[in-house]
Amino acid sequence: MTGRTLYDKLFDAHVVRTESDGASLLYIDRHLVHEVTSPQAFEGLKLAGRQPWRKSSMVAMPDHNTPTTPGFTVITDAVSRTQVETLDSNAAEHGLTYFRIGDMRRGIVHVVGPEQGATLPGMTVVCGDSHTSTHGAFAALAFGIGTSEVEHVMATQCLPQKKSKSMLVRCDGRLATGVTAKDLVLAIIGKIGTAGGTGYAIEFGGDAVRALSMEGRMSMCNMAIEAGARAGMVAYDAVTEAYVQGRPFSPRAEQWDAATKHWRTLVSDVDAKFDHTVVINASELIPQITWGTSPEMVVDVNGRVPDPDREKDSTKREGIARALAYMGLTPNTPMNEIKIDKVFIGSCTNSRIEDLRAAADVVKGRRRADNVKLAMVVPGSGLVKAQAEREGLDKIFTAAGFEWREPGCSMCLAMNDDRLEPGERCASTSNRNFEGRQGAGGRTHLVSPAMAAAAGIAGHFVDVRRLG
Amino acid sequence: MERFTVHTGLVAPLDRANVDTDAIIPKQFLKSIKRSGYGPNCFDEWRYLDVGQPGADNSKRPLNSQFILNEPRYAGASVLLARQNFGCGSSREHAPWALLQNGYRAIIAPSYGDIFHSNSLNNGLLVIRLPEAQVDQLFHDCAAFPGFQLVIDLELQQVRATDARYAFDFEIAAGKRERMLNGWDDIGLTLKHSAEIAAFESKHLAAQPWLA
Numbered sequence: 293m294t295g296r297t298l299y300d301k302l303f304d305a306h307v308v309r310t311e312s313d314g315a316s317l318l319y320i321d322r323h324l325v326h327e328v329t330s331p332q333a334f335e336g337l338k339l340a341g342r343q344p345w346r347k348s349s350m351v352a353m354p355d356h357n358t359p360t361t362p363g364f365t366v367i368t369d370a371v372s373r374t375q376v377e378t379l380d381s382n383a384a385e386h387g388l389t390y391f392r393i394g395d396m397r398r399g400i401v402h403v404v405g406p407e408q409g410a411t412l413p414g415m416t417v418v419c420g421d422s423h424t425s426t427h428g429a430f431a432a433l434a435f436g437i438g439t440s441e442v443e444h445v446m447a448t449q450c451l452p453q454k455k456s457k458s459m460l461v462r463c464d465g466r467l468a469t470g471v472t473a474k475d476l477v478l479a480i481i482g483k484i485g486t487a488g489g490t491g492y493a494i495e496f497g498g499d500a501v502r503a504l505s506m507e508g509r510m511s512m513c514n515m516a517i518e519a520g521a522r523a524g525m526v527a528y529d530a531v532t533e534a535y536v537q538g539r540p541f542s543p544r545a546e547q548w549d550a551a552t553k554h555w556r557t558l559v560s561d562v563d564a565k566f567d568h569t570v571v572i573n574a575s576e577l578i579p580q581i582t583w584g585t586s587p588e589m590v591v592d593v594n595g596r597v598p599d600p601d602r603e604k605d606s607t608k609r610e611g612i613a614r615a616l617a618y619m620g621l622t623p624n625t626p627m628n629e630i631k632i633d634k635v636f637i638g639s640c641t642n643s644r645i646e647d648l649r650a651a652a653d654v655v656k657g658r659r660r661a662d663n664v665k666l667a668m669v670v671p672g673s674g675l676v677k678a679q680a681e682r683e684g685l686d687k688i689f690t691a692a693g694f695e696w697r698e699p700g701c702s703m704c705l706a707m708n709d710d711r712l713e714p715g716e717r718c719a720s721t722s723n724r725n726f727e728g729r730q731g732a733g734g735r736t737h738l739v740s741p742a743m744a745a746a747a748g749i750a751g752h753f754v755d756v757r758r759l760g
Numbered sequence: 761m762e763r764f765t766v767h768t769g770l771v772a773p774l775d776r777a778n779v780d781t782d783a784i785i786p787k788q789f790l791k792s793i794k795r796s797g798y799g800p801n802c803f804d805e806w807r808y809l810d811v812g813q814p815g816a817d818n819s820k821r822p823l824n825s826q827f828i829l830n831e832p833r834y835a836g837a838s839v840l841l842a843r844q845n846f847g848c849g850s851s852r853e854h855a856p857w858a859l860l861q862n863g864y865r866a867i868i869a870p871s872y873g874d875i876f877h878s879n880s881l882n883n884g885l886l887v888i889r890l891p892e893a894q895v896d897q898l899f900h901d902c903a904a905f906p907g908f909q910l911v912i913d914l915e916l917q918q919v920r921a922t923d924a925r926y927a928f929d930f931e932i933a934a935g936k937r938e939r940m941l942n943g944w945d946d947i948g949l950t951l952k953h954s955a956e957i958a959a960f961e962s963k964h965l966a967a968q969p970w971l972a
Binding site for chain 2: 306308309311312313314315317319321328329331332335340342345346348356357369371372374375378412414415420421422424435436437438439440441443444447448449450452454486487490491517518520521522542543547550551554586607608610611614705706707714724726727728729732733
């Protein structure tokens, strides 16, 4: 028998039945729910006279619309408030585990799930949000779904799914100091493209990934979707085990021993065959920064804005020219000469304690540059915020002129009041630099937390390792 | 969902790669708790010159005359031609809702974002993958012939010129095709297997009680 990939093991262990056309009915262990993509699903359930199949599989919290203003008590935007109140009442009606506004445990669903141990190795995890791929860092099969599928999972605990092809992204070597998981995943997206992973489940492996913390692995799996892959994952190891142990939803006592025995099998077999393998030399990598309106439009921090005239393919050439016009950039400009207006440190990609520590390390004892109008730090959850405050990180940020906010998705997608004005340029630790993503007309450059912090201090992009 | 069998409609071209779901429907419209009303805000940031807000009267907003889908020749189009990786990014199902409510019944592109692709089929929006060369030809004909229409035939799995000069076959998963042809409720179909799901579940949770 040939070896199986981690993806094979996770998928096969959840197949309830397989149809003649190859589509399988996949059992879902964990369903994370937020306010934006669930109201129509709850309504559909009600209209059809159905009940959630297994309520204990659901964990819900508002995150996309919530204000980040320190000490806020009400949502002033009536439309946003209605959406959050709709989740309040749906959660109450069905008796779901719910972290409401004011609950310390509330935050971005992809930060809170792992933090609570609601995400466990071996699980199938879904959520009506494309960045659900984050949870794959725990050797789980996790992917984003649409609202019809949210309703489907609520009603049946299953989803019809066709098995994807498998891709191994092997990251050899070791990341240099000052180079992070974010830089690594941006480089991977630059290499394979935003459609490179379409139709695949990606496993991130190799020494550089093994050496990452769970926070770093989550940043990488989070952005698997930006490479087109619905799911990203990392094999189980001692790092996973140490993170999971002792969390509120984690198994205890004798269940812990049984669980870890099972979880230790959640690795690709040595003779497993992948449909495609990509190899990256992580040792050579330097900090990455996007210049355009797609995450694949990425260069080294020492690089320059590309010149469309050097691109032979006409669709690509037009794409570059259009992106540069939107971004207000001139071809061949060195990236480290580009000035910024705002800094956003946060999002489900980079708002965990390690991210905040890395950013605080850079800004400690320094001041935000005068041309930077706003630098905001948005922790991923109330518990991350409290931890950071225990470590004094909030004081470091505020002393440097960075704002310290309440948890939420915030300016990653700008559904609340945190947004860019037209033409504003932002160093952002989020995951998407699409047109208008952080506010209509806003210009986003994706970077690591340390690089975003460094840009906030220098007023322009700079290799954080040269900040001195 | 609405049944889809054979549809003939005006074709509109959107000649750019990697059109993401943020572009198809910007975030401020995702605050709605309804399934309807997204049509006028489809491609909002490209379609209008101002910034749209939920609840605004879209008929009074200034249109961007440079945006190709605003050209009078494409008014009433129901088939959208697009480039690779259409619908990448966010999982928002508001994207297929906006496209459908803006009048599109089918999309033709070389490739799609995975989540958008399933969301679309789940809503009866037929997303068709054709090879790059065939998509090129359709873009060419769409530009060359005002009023260019296509026949989208789900029964025969075929995209045809109305004068039958050419017909391109396309692939679609058999189960998805059957559901769209009949307008079946996906959840209802899955619930037919309730007993099997329950049996799987009890075994699964007994073996791994920490999942319960």
